[in-house]
Amino acid sequence: MIDQLHQTLAKIRIVLVGTTHPGNIGATARALKTMGLNRLELVAPRCAPDAETMARAAGADDLVEHAGMHQDLVSALAGCRLVIGASARLRSLEWPTLEPPECAVRLLAEARVGDVALVLGRERSGLTNEELARCHYLVHIPANPAFSSLNVAAAAQVLAYEIRQAARRQAGECLTDPPRDLATAEEMEGFYVHLAATLIELDFSDPEQSRTLNRRLRRLFNRARPDRVELNILRGILSAAQGRKRPDRFTRRQSPTLVEQTPPQAYSD
Numbered sequence: 001m002i003d004q005l006h007q008t009l010a011k012i013r014i015v016l017v018g019t020t021h022p023g024n025i026g027a028t029a030r031a032l033k034t035m036g037l038n039r040l041e042l043v044a045p046r047c048a049p050d051a052e053t054m055a056r057a058a059g060a061d062d063l064v065e066h067a068g069m070h071q072d073l074v075s076a077l078a079g080c081r082l083v084i085g086a087s088a089r090l091r092s093l094e095w096p097t098l099e100p101p102e103c104a105v106r107l108l109a110e111a112r113v114g115d116v117a118l119v120l121g122r123e124r125s126g127l128t129n130e131e132l133a134r135c136h137y138l139v140h141i142p143a144n145p146a147f148s149s150l151n152v153a154a155a156a157q158v159l160a161y162e163i164r165q166a167a168r169r170q171a172g173e174c175l176t177d178p179p180r181d182l183a184t185a186e187e188m189e190g191f192y193v194h195l196a197a198t199l200i201e202l203d204f205s206d207p208e209q210s211r212t213l214n215r216r217l218r219r220l221f222n223r224a225r226p227d228r229v230e231l232n233i234l235r236g237i238l239s240a241a242q243g244r245k246r247p248d249r250f251t252r253r254q255s256p257t258l259v260e261q262t263p264p265q266a267y268s269d
Helices: 002-009 022-034 051-057 061-065 100-111 152-170 185-201 211-224 228-241 256-261
Strands: 012-017 040-043 068-070 082-086 116-120 137-139
Touching (some): 002 152, 012 100, 022 051, 051 061, 082 100, 100 116, 100 137, 185 211, 185 228
Parallel strands (some): 012 040, 012 116, 082 116
8 A cells, every 4th residue: 555655646746837946946845755755847947956956955855856857848747647737826717726635636546547747836926827728727725815925845845745645544544643551440440439538538528528529530530541551650649648658768778878988889779
């Protein structure tokens, strides 16, 4: 399943058109690599990748070094069965527009069959109408209407993240903690009995009027759902509060004079 996921992601091209600042190429490469995408295509960048590009790539130098260089968008899209263009604004002309999550799902579905492309335009002006005409869909990142202009690398990061998330869902991958060895109902009941008895011994609660307190404490620890190790710690605290553990059990019993006269290596914990 993981190999199939990598093969699918490898068929997704991220195409940058007319990038003005070479640093944005490196930042985009970094954004892509963090999400498992590794195919970058450059269409007529104003400046070729340079030292700043590599610095901003921050370890994604290989994506920059292997990036395709094209004079026009037609060349960059050769062989693609699906092309989606990113637009920072909603266009007045009618064009099928997708939200980023839907864009990711469509790209992945088509990438199982062949190459697909996600096209991002120039920093200031985006894609021209002629370039948009080569796209099957547009994708729009819903941002603050009063300030909706995203840096091209930031937009690439958002869209690459959505692709990664969609791919993980389809592969059944999820971030979950390993199963915990939770305390059982009877172990919790023993703890509650111990807790109630300790509170009475400490004169914290009145045995005749502590039902509400005990119910609240049950709710508290039921929400926490302690595991067995945690429950043992709690019961150890209760036993210490009851005086069942010697208060000086962690104190060394030798006298200061003896400690000074005896070499350190003669003692161990």
